[in-house]
Amino acid sequence: MWYRSEITKKLGVQYPIIQAGMAGGVTTPELVAAVSNSGALGTLGAGYMTPETMQQAIKQIKQLTDQPFAVNLFIPEIPNVDTEAINQANEWLRPYREALQLTKPEVKQPSSSNYEKQLEILLQEGVPICSFTFGVPDKETIQKLKQHHLLLIGTATTVQEAMINEVNGMDMVVMQGSEAGGHRGTFLGEFEDAMIGTMALVPQAVDQVSIPVIAAGGIMDGRGILAALTLGAQAVQMGTAFLTCLESGAKKQHKEAILHTTEEQPVITSAFSGKPARGIKNQFITEMAAYEKDLPSYPIQNALTKEIRREAANQNRPEWMHLWSGQGPRLSRQQAAGEMISKWILQIDERIK
Amino acid sequence: MWYRSEITKKLGVQYPIIQAGMAGGVTTPELVAAVSNSGALGTLGAGYMTPETMQQAIKQIKQLTDQPFAVNLFIPEIPNVDTEAINQANEWLRPYREALQLTKPEVKQPSSSNYEKQLEILLQEGVPICSFTFGVPDKETIQKLKQHHLLLIGTATTVQEAMINEVNGMDMVVMQGSEAGGHRGTFLGEFEDAMIGTMALVPQAVDQVSIPVIAAGGIMDGRGILAALTLGAQAVQMGTAFLTCLESGAKKQHKEAILHTTEEQPVITSAFSGKPARGIKNQFITEMAAYEKDLPSYPIQNALTKEIRREAANQNRPEWMHLWSGQGPRLSRQQAAGEMISKWILQIDERIK
Numbered sequence: 233m234w235y236r237s238e239i240t241k242k243l244g245v246q247y248p249i250i251q252a253g254m255a256g257g258v259t260t261p262e263l264v265a266a267v268s269n270s271g272a273l274g275t276l277g278a279g280y281m282t283p284e285t286m287q288q289a290i291k292q293i294k295q296l297t298d299q300p301f302a303v304n305l306f307i308p309e310i311p312n313v314d315t316e317a318i319n320q321a322n323e324w325l326r327p328y329r330e331a332l333q334l335t336k337p338e339v340k341q342p343s344s345s346n347y348e349k350q351l352e353i354l355l356q357e358g359v360p361i362c363s364f365t366f367g368v369p370d371k372e373t374i375q376k377l378k379q380h381h382l383l384l385i386g387t388a389t390t391v392q393e394a395m396i397n398e399v400n401g402m403d404m405v406v407m408q409g410s411e412a413g414g415h416r417g418t419f420l421g422e423f424e425d426a427m428i429g430t431m432a433l434v435p436q437a438v439d440q441v442s443i444p445v446i447a448a449g450g451i452m453d454g455r456g457i458l459a460a461l462t463l464g465a466q467a468v469q470m471g472t473a474f475l476t477c478l479e480s481g482a483k484k485q486h487k488e489a490i491l492h493t494t495e496e497q498p499v500i501t502s503a504f505s506g507k508p509a510r511g512i513k514n515q516f517i518t519e520m521a522a523y524e525k526d527l528p529s530y531p532i533q534n535a536l537t538k539e540i541r542r543e544a545a546n547q548n549r550p551e552w553m554h555l556w557s558g559q560g561p562r563l564s565r566q567q568a569a570g571e572m573i574s575k576w577i578l579q580i581d582e583r584i585k
Numbered sequence: 586m587w588y589r590s591e592i593t594k595k596l597g598v599q600y601p602i603i604q605a606g607m608a609g610g611v612t613t614p615e616l617v618a619a620v621s622n623s624g625a626l627g628t629l630g631a632g633y634m635t636p637e638t639m640q641q642a643i644k645q646i647k648q649l650t651d652q653p654f655a656v657n658l659f660i661p662e663i664p665n666v667d668t669e670a671i672n673q674a675n676e677w678l679r680p681y682r683e684a685l686q687l688t689k690p691e692v693k694q695p696s697s698s699n700y701e702k703q704l705e706i707l708l709q710e711g712v713p714i715c716s717f718t719f720g721v722p723d724k725e726t727i728q729k730l731k732q733h734h735l736l737l738i739g740t741a742t743t744v745q746e747a748m749i750n751e752v753n754g755m756d757m758v759v760m761q762g763s764e765a766g767g768h769r770g771t772f773l774g775e776f777e778d779a780m781i782g783t784m785a786l787v788p789q790a791v792d793q794v795s796i797p798v799i800a801a802g803g804i805m806d807g808r809g810i811l812a813a814l815t816l817g818a819q820a821v822q823m824g825t826a827f828l829t830c831l832e833s834g835a836k837k838q839h840k841e842a843i844l845h846t847t848e849e850q851p852v853i854t855s856a857f858s859g860k861p862a863r864g865i866k867n868q869f870i871t872e873m874a875a876y877e878k879d880l881p882s883y884p885i886q887n888a889l890t891k892e893i894r895r896e897a898a899n900q901n902r903p904e905w906m907h908l909w910s911g912q913g914p915r916l917s918r919q920q921a922a923g924e925m926i927s928k929w930i931l932q933i934d935e936r937i938k
Contacts, residue, residue, distance in 0.1 A: 390847075390848065390849055391847065391848060391915065392847075392849075409782055409784060410763060410780075410782050411781070411782035411784055411785040421849070424852075425849040425850075425852070426849060427763075427780075428764070428848050428849070428912050429762055429763050429764035429782035429783055429784065429802060429803050429912055430782055430783075430784040430785075431762060431764055431782065431783040431784050431802060431803035431804060431809060431812065431813070431913075432764040432783075432802075432803030432805070432848060432911065432912035432913040433803075433848065433912070435805070435806065435808050435809065435913070435916060436848050436913060436915040436916060439915065439916070440915070449782060449784060449785075450782050450784035450785030450786075451784060452785070452788070453788065455788050455815055455816050455817055456784060456788065456816065458815045459784065459812040459813070459815040459816045460784070460812070462808055462811045462812040462815055462936065463808050463809065463812045464808055494743075494744065494745075495743060495744060495781050495785060495786065495789050496743055496745075496774070496778040496779060496781070497778075499777075499778070558785065559781050559782055559785035559786070560784075560785040560788070560789060562744065562789040562792065562793070563788060563789060563792070583815065
């Protein structure tokens with residue numbers, strides 16, 4: 233069968249399809265479980281979760297499925313708190329806060345303690361698979377997780393980043409093409425240099441690393457899945473396609489925006505988080521564009537805009553929300569995750585019979 | 586067979602592979618004929634050619650092959666000559682000219698007369714297929730060419746541009762993904778908005794237009810060809826892969842640069858021509874980056890830098906040459922075009938048997 237590979241065997245799933253671990257409430261336990269119950273791999277996007285919330289979600293997932301699932305974590309970044317940059321950013325953000333009747337948040341010094349507690353919980357809960365974004369865990373962490381038989385999936389946006397994942401002992405690596413929605417996973421050099429399209433990125437990575445490659449970026453249906461496997465990937469990771477699922481926890485304005493936009497609208501912006509990410513162009517992105525280079529680093533800018541985005545959703549102001557999307561929104565559908573997956577599999581079976 | 590499609594039938598070729606009509610001396614009659622003699626479609630890149638040079642090249646191609654071939658033309662752009670911008674650009678270009686012992690060129694008002702004479706010659710020489718970049722010919726021209734049974738291939742970088750090609754009567758359309766080397770074919774709106782990766786662009790276009798779609802951008806071997814067909818394209822167009830062929834007329838420094846670079850190096854620059862194009866980062870691109878927004882429009886900036894690039898090649902200064910390349914240079918090979926094509930076909934046959 234076309235869908236058997238080293239990866240499906242290792243992951244213990246039927247289909248070589250991974251639902252991306254989108255952070256910020258998108259990956260409800262219902263979504264993760266629905267995906268895993270349909271023979272693909274669901275992923276809890278725990279990047280922004282507290283250890284407690286994450287543990288709670290993992291317990292719920294385990295009640296909803298007995299199939300393998302993954303948890304996605306963010307490798308922490310610890311910039312210094314630059315008070316001047318924060319004051320300047322708060323000034324730029326003032327009009328949105330005023331309109332939404334919000335006050336300035338208190339800024340905490342970022343640390344890695346949340347991440348370390350998250351890792352402990354992975355072990356406690358016996359999570360079988362963990363993926364990482366924004367870097368590679370240190371060798372000690374990798375060793376420890378592997379001793380507990382966790383399968384480790386890395387994220388790379390260039391061949392060199394893929395090689396670093398391999399050398400450090402990651403089991404497989406997601407190659408994130410420039411089409412992808414949400415944050416760029418780039419952790420080496422300038423992100424602009426790492427905007428490589430999936431069609432070019434995947435075969436070049438496949439030729440250079442010996443760990444299995446997972447393709448991501450612009451893959452939205454059976455055609456994209458089969459094309460990615462043809463390029464040499466052993467599996468695909470899909471984010472935007474799952475974001476509009478019935479089980480997804482994305483805000484309704486976010487889902488609607490994806491379902492009704494076109495391929496030119498999702499643009500790269502650092503305005504929401506201080507880190508480049510692809511989202512549908514709106515007023516916030518356009519107005520903040522001029523200040524992008526001077527914003528506080530991730531995750532500080534992320535903390536500064538968090539309440540604005542949350543409250544914008546509550547007050548139905550999508551023009552100020554982060555509407556992450558990849559470059560294939562015309563192919564998005566509002567459907568149950570399981571139905572979506574079945575449809576893709578049928579599409580592929582039709583194509584290759 | 587996997588390679589039969591409406592497009593191969595219409596074009597009269599065996600394989601759904603088009604060698605891109607790269608301008609600037611790359612597409613020698615030997616390259617075009619070698620590609621067409623191998624069952625794919627060779628294209629003469631006549632964008633920058635005088636009508637006389639183009640006619641000469643077409644006659645040579647006809648002596649070298651009895652198979653179909655195409656000619657690529659640029660839809661002319663006629664900006665006003667902005668003397669101030671030209672003087673400023675000349676000032677920025679002075680260090681290169683001095684180092685290369687060149688004088689300032691005389692700037693002529695761009696016109697469409699070259700293009701109109703090119704169209705006449707297509708008819709005179711009975712060229713069977715013509716592709717266009719930087720826009721769509723007007724309806725009168727399309728009508729006239731079609732009366733003479735020319736097949737017309739357009740270039741688009743967004744779904745909307747593809748629709749305009751269809752509405753205007755083009756027979757098929759190349760969807761140029763963001764991975765592609767050389768000039769962006771964008772003719773509507775901002776080019777940045779039209780940087781859509783091939784993986785996302787192709788299926789969205791296929792769903793929205795009824796003329797056949799040709800995929801381009803990051804396709805470098807049999808894996809890429811089959812992946813593109815899987816996405817719904819009926820053929821592929823490949824540029825960079827053919828640029829390093831033995832029969833290609835690209836400068837040796839250009840070929841060497843592609844053969845030895847990595848996927849992050851080809852970046853978008855307007856410095857050489859006044860129009861965004863993807864080429865391998867070098868000193869000229871880096872130094873001119875700050876002035877990009879203030880350079881004269883294409884094709885005026887192109888005329889200003891032409892001698893610099895030519896003389897840089899003569900004096901072996903690749904740091905000042907335009908080294909166009911797509912995002913898949915790690916997959917480039919120096920080989921005869923015919924051997925390359927056979928290898929790709931074998932690769933695909935192996936994959937789908």
